[in-house]
Amino acid sequence: MTSAVAVRLANVSRHFEAGGGLVRAVDGVSLSLPRGAITALIGPSGSGKTTLLSLVGGLLPVTAGVVETDGIDLGTLDQAALTAFRLHHLGIVFQAFHLIDALTVAENVELPLTLAGVRRPDARRRALALVERLGLAARADVLPRVLSGGEKQRTALARALVLDPPVVLADEPTGSLDAAAGEDVITLLQTEATAHGRAVIAASHDPRLLARADRVVAMSFGRVV
Numbered sequence: 001m002t003s004a005v006a007v008r009l010a011n012v013s014r015h016f017e018a019g020g021g022l023v024r025a026v027d028g029v030s031l032s033l034p035r036g037a038i039t040a041l042i043g044p045s046g047s048g049k050t051t052l053l054s055l056v057g058g059l060l061p062v063t064a065g066v067v068e069t070d071g072i073d074l075g076t077l078d079q080a081a082l083t084a085f086r087l088h089h090l091g092i093v094f095q096a097f098h099l100i101d102a103l104t105v106a107e108n109v110e111l112p113l114t115l116a117g118v119r120r121p122d123a124r125r126r127a128l129a130l131v132e133r134l135g136l137a138a139r140a141d142v143l144p145r146v147l148s149g150g151e152k153q154r155t156a157l158a159r160a161l162v163l164d165p166p167v168v169l170a171d172e173p174t175g176s177l178d179a180a181a182g183e184d185v186i187t188l189l190q191t192e193a194t195a196h197g198r199a200v201i202a203a204s205h206d207p208r209l210l211a212r213a214d215r216v217v218a219m220s221f222g223r224v225v
Contacts, residue, residue, distance in 0.1 A: 006167050006199030007033040007056050012065035014051055025051040027222035033201055038193050040210050041203040043219035049203035053169045057090055058082045070166050087116055091160030095172035097152045099144040106131055106140040109158045130158045150181025157188055170202040186212055
């Protein structure tokens with residue numbers, strides 16, 4: 001039976017040396033984050049939001065504590081296993097999109113399927129179905145350079161969702177978008193949480209996203225406050 005909790009953090013810390021001193025980017029955080037809901041991380045720049053997302057995604061190792069994402073203790077995985085885990089269990093959405101300029105919208109979305117070993121005809125079919133669901137069917141064969149900011153973010157979201165991950169991590173997903181495009185992306189994230197049962201964990205300063213989140217976690221100086 002699948003647990004209702006998607007992410008567990010037990011006394012998690014991430015410290016590093018900088019400028020001759022110790023920086024406590026995340027400091028003793030314990031949280032349980034549910035499936036089927038949006039959890040918003042808020043706090044000023046440097047409060048630890050992005051570092052916490054990186055720990056949940058296995059992009060950074062913990063200094064202390066345990067991170068369990070989708071039932072897996074990330075500390076037990078080597079680098080190759082972590083890479084495979086991220087591919088199949090996580091969708092990651094960045095403020096800066098990180099699309100591949102030489103690939104079309106459909107090809108960007110198809111890429112994770114190719115990396116996962118899905119054969120081309122099926123990968124193409126699945127990518128196009130998701131592109132259509134996210135309102136990008138008319139843009140499937142164009143390159144990212146001709147897309148609006150909202151279209152780029154929807155493409156990035158489609159790429160993050162194409163392998164049906166149970167956990168979606170979003171770092172300021174509306175930060176570079178205009179009001180209408182930002183509203184569209186928030187609605188898509190909410191739909192993915194409520195209709196598809198994903199745990200959406202988003203670091204954001206956007207009051208519209210915070211208003212529609214199921215839970216808001218405030219951070220300051222690496223701690224949950």
